[in-house]
Amino acid sequence: MKPLLYREARESDIPAMARIRAAEWETEEYWQRRINAYLRGELHPRDALRPRISYVCYDQDSLVGFIAGHLTRRHSCQGEVEWINVVPACRGNGIASELLRRLAAWFIEQKATRVCVDVESSNSIARRFYAGHGAEDLKPHWMVWDDIKLVLEKPRPSG
Ligand SMILES: CC(C)(COP(=O)(O)OP(=O)(O)OC[C@H]1O[C@@H](n2cnc3c(N)ncnc32)[C@H](O)[C@@H]1OP(=O)(O)O)[C@@H](O)C(=O)NCCC(=O)NCCS
Numbered sequence: 001m002k003p004l005l006y007r008e009a010r011e012s013d014i015p016a017m018a019r020i021r022a023a024e025w026e027t028e029e030y031w032q033r034r035i036n037a038y039l040r041g042e043l044h045p046r047d048a049l050r051p052r053i054s055y056v057c058y059d060q061d062s063l064v065g066f067i068a069g070h071l072t073r074r075h076s077c078q079g080e081v082e083w084i085n086v087v088p089a090c091r092g093n094g095i096a097s098e099l100l101r102r103l104a105a106w107f108i109e110q111k112a113t114r115v116c117v118d119v120e121s122s123n124s125i126a127r128r129f130y131a132g133h134g135a136e137d138l139k140p141h142w143m144v145w146d147d148i149k150l151v152l153e154k155p156r157p158s159g
Contacts, residue, residue, distance in 0.1 A: 002060060006098060009039065009054035009066060016063035017056070020085045038068065038082065045082060047074040051110060052082075055102045057095050064090040067099035071112055075138060078112035079148060084126075094157060100133055104151035115148040 018031035037043035041050050052070035056063055065086035072080040086095045118141055119126050134150030135143040
């Protein structure tokens with residue numbers, strides 16, 4: 001079996017990224033426009049700075065997960081996780097963890113230490129995921145890493 005492939009996102013990945021987002025909320029067309037504009041730097045989340053990045057994970061020819069994040073001034077942070085999604089059939093296999101490690105390494109390269117993420121209070125799976133990687137509650141809807149290096153310090157599961 002071929003291993004999973006992780007790499008930086010390309011414009012040609014956007015339709016598949018939009019399909020994953022649209023399975024939870026809004027339409028593919030909405031997400032294609034939004035992701036495209038975000039990655040081109042034409043759409044700015046609040047307090048966002050221009051530098052941003054996205055990584056994707058492929059299983060064979062299928063895009064099974066992606067993450068995106070940018071530099072920011074929000075909540076006295078230097079970085080923000082914008083989106084992270086893994087298709088339901090591939091969850092629980094460490095894909096989001098590997099995507100988060102790649103984004104954390106990018107933040108560290110950018111000298112962004114304190115990183116926030118907007119996460120619904122009711123999204124207990126995502127909260128547990130972030131907490132397991134060292135994030136703490138900041139305020140309703142928000143979690144924060146005081147130092148995103150914590151993500152890279154968590155031992156990877158063996159096997
Ligand atoms: C949150 C999400 C990205 C996690 O993806 P994933 O690839 O399944 O995550 P991983 O396999 O890397 O999981 C790592 C940790 O997350 C937690 N976790 C993941 N899925 C979980 C589940 N179903 N129940 C409980 N904890 C879970 C566990 O703590 C796990 O740690 P462990 O491996 O030591 O048990 C995925 O569930 C998802 O796409 N959810 C919908 C979108 C979403 O909520 N995004 C976040 C919005 S802020």
